[in-house]
Amino acid sequence: MTRDQAVLLAVGGLAVGCLVLVVALLRVHMHARRTAAELAVLRARLDDLEHLTPSPAAAAPAAGPVEFVITDLGQERPLPEPAHLDAPAFADVVLRETVVKAASLAHGVRRGLAPANRNRIRFEMKQELRRARKQRRADLKAAQRDLHAKQRASLAPDTREAS
Template sequence: MTQQWTLPAWAVLLPVVVGLALLVAVLLLAVRVGRTGRRATATAAEVGALRDVVAVLEQQQRAPTVPPTTPSDYVITRVGDDPPEVEERAPASVSRPPADRPVVAAPLFADLVLRESVVQAASLAAGVRRALAPEVRHRVRLEMKRDVKRARKQRRTDLRAARRDWEARRRAEVASEDPGLDEGSAA
């Protein structure tokens, strides 16, 4: 004795669709993690370059200053002067060995990425909840009714104007085709 099973199509497709959605979500999360990791590496390089700049500026500040002797020493801006040596040293900081660069631990990095995702999901859910609130739906429904009434009224007005114009043209055509008709009807 054989038994036949009948299963609705949605019961078969639902797990497949959910599985695909989860796969896409995991892939998107992996791409995002990779991008954030590259950004963190680039940021670490920028931080190192800025530390070098700060060190140079601190050295310049600690250097003894010579009192100005000529009026040209009172220049406020450095426009037209040679660029400071800080800009020359910035590319050298990029080629530092990886051991000197700060590294964010993997658990901390994952925690930061997940927190950001949770915050974005929560804000989306709050927005959807607010958009689907009964008072918002009621307000939208009222605005739609008003707009439909206004459109109907405008169409009726346009139709009346078009009908008047059409009738006026028809009368003008009839009058231009048979000028004797007006004289005969008047007599």
């Protein structure tokens, strides 16, 4: 492959990459416009509903003390109907959730690999290593003491029998 071919290939790859980015940006822009239009429709409907329904304070007559029910044990409540999302809204929710999870993972990794955290972990590992080494030495000494005690105990009856 000659240098000219490599340059042409690189320029072609960059052009394809730019084209993909432009298409992706256009799709995001169209989705944002569609979402803004849906939001405007919902705001208009909400304004209409606010003007039609009376305020709760005016509608509720002044009554005596209200008895509050703490629990509804034994009463069956109907299950709420699951929300139905169209494909773009579902994709938007999934994408946002994925971005939030990725951001929280990146934050956790960045925090976990911070120099102060690494130093603290290194310090605790050294402490644990020293403690384990000390424990192994103590176990070895205890095992040696037990072995010597058993050897002395086994030799003691032999010396009594010989005399």
